[in-house]
Amino acid sequence: MARSTAALLVAAATTALLFAVGATAQGCANATFPAGRSFERCNTLPVLGASLYWTYHAANGTAELAFRAPSTSGGWVAWGINPTGARMPGSNVFVASQDGSGAVSVLMTVLESTSPSLTNGTLKFDVPVPPTAEYAGGAYTIYTTVALPGNSTTQNMVWQAGPLSGGSILPHPTSGPNLQSVKRQDFLSG
Ligand SMILES: *[C@@H]1O[C@H](CO)[C@@H](O)[C@H](O)[C@H]1NC(C)=O
Ligand SMILES: *[C@@H]1O[C@H](CO)[C@@H](O)[C@H](O)[C@H]1NC(C)=O
């Protein structure tokens, strides 16, 4: 029994290592998107396995973008911009989630506090194209176009992942990587 337990542990460790190597080698550069969607730039974000893909249009100050992050089908992911600081309250976010049938929807909301109401509404900046999202290959992808607040190409960016219960959004973990998911994003250079 001890021997088979040890064998199982070795197998588990090997599998974990293969996943780690796969995830590292992949980066964001070779990501694929449905036909008709492509982006000029991408960044692999520092935590939660997330990546951002975008095309910035200087003429009208918009960024067409895709945010992709791994999740189980029992989870949600979110991406947003906070024009008021590098923190959760004040963030204007897009939250992707799914119901029990696997139908994915996106909610837009301004987070009032660290216990937000998550009322689906409008953001403080223009979203000229309605957001959409998909869930495939163990990851959500949120597609949206935003008018960068203040027409500034550097923004406080936030992202997050957490659990669902019966399709409802539950709070994200409040430790480790879930508290490190903020970045000053440069939409010109990445
Ligand atoms: C993307 O794919 C190309 C060709 O297969 C490969 O040479 C390159 O290393 C890959 N880039 C990343 C970031 O995985
Ligand atoms: C945004 O700034 C760019 C220059 O960086 C300028 O060309 C453009 O007209 C501005 N757009 C808006 C909507 O203000």
Ligand SMILES: *[C@@H]1O[C@H](CO)[C@@H](O)[C@H](O)[C@H]1NC(C)=O
């Ligand atoms: C912004 O400009 C780009 C490039 O000209 C264009 O493709 C896009 O549709 C424009 N977006 C909006 C919201 O007008």
Ligand SMILES: *[C@@H]1O[C@H](CO)[C@@H](O)[C@H](O)[C@H]1NC(C)=O
């Ligand atoms: C939020 O409202 C938009 C527009 O009515 C709708 O398309 C979207 O599905 C709603 N999101 C959720 C999660 O209900």
